[in-house]
Amino acid sequence: MRPLQMVDTKTQYQKIKSAVDAAVIAVMESSQFIGGKVVNDFAAQLAAYNGSKHVIPCANGTDALQIAMMALGLKAGDEVITPSFTYIATVEVAALLGIKPIFVEVDPKTFCLDPAMIEAAITPKTKAIVPVHLYGHAADMEAIMSIAAKHQLFVIEDNAQGIGNDMVFSDGTVKKTGSIGHIGCTSFYPSKNLGAFGDGGAIFTDDDQLASQLTMIASHGQSKRYYHDVVGCNSRLDAMQAAILSIKLKHLDEYISARRKAADYYDAGFANHPKIQIPFRASNNGHVFHQYTLILKDADRNALSDFLATHQIPSMIYYPVPAHKQKMFDAFGGSAYQLPVTDWLTERVISLPIHTELDTEQQDFIISKVLEFLQS
């Protein structure tokens, strides 16, 4: 059996090595490292894939979120509604801009922002809702978009874990996550479903005016070279990453299928176990399984994690401390929040290895060890 890893980007690379190597060498030979055709071509390919009019590449997913908030004119004193059960980047960028994150409870099934809890958190200062498609399951975008429309709020989708997912709306329309809100953000961190060989990120929008604002902010606020209209930042996707991502984008759907197949296999292995809740999949939602995350009922997930480690099986807790309990948010009143669902999940989730290269021999071993632990 091949050694187990949370993600196996090395084996994935071996399968596309000749194309990737040639593309990287071509960038080196062109000496066009920043911007240029390779980056523009990738942006166009990603826009077409995602059904978004514009894609603005940037340096990473965290920057994408920050630039999105800046482009929408959010400023100190404003409020954004976000889940607390997320990776810190989502909420950190708000705080960095002096925007107050308002933490709202998640749905215990989807792990995503609970639409039923949003309206109670809206105040006259609320400017945007930032749903996160956590683990690759989409937030309920239909409900969120209608709440946003009713209260005239912007929606920024944190699609770092959701890229490639399809949402079916009640009128039958199908849209990719990241193309539904006013702005979508994603990350090409190497372990993400569309991972670069370094850092990278992108911003999606259908709005022409927002697109030019986003482009300008990501490039020192310049409208044309050396003319700086607004305060911006320096956030670029480099040509080498773009060249690699162009190749990997062609495989993204196949990568997602491989993840779903692995998830199906785990589901079957854990089916009907009284102590395991397998990942929920809403019928209108294509879960892309960035993570395969179980909820352990009446069992100690930390002890399971330790047990698995003794058998060389990695596992991860995403995330051991929710945002509202991070020291970072003390100043924003984080500790005053009562988020029982978030707290409950935080204590019970455990993510198992899932990636495009996982085979059934590996999964059989992982499943058998999880079941063995739960028997004792």
Ligand SMILES: *Cc1c(COP(=O)(O)O)cnc(C)c1O
């Ligand atoms: C990875 C991730 C980010 C940040 O992306 P980086 O490229 O690492 O900056 C933001 N939000 C979520 C939910 C993520 O998983």
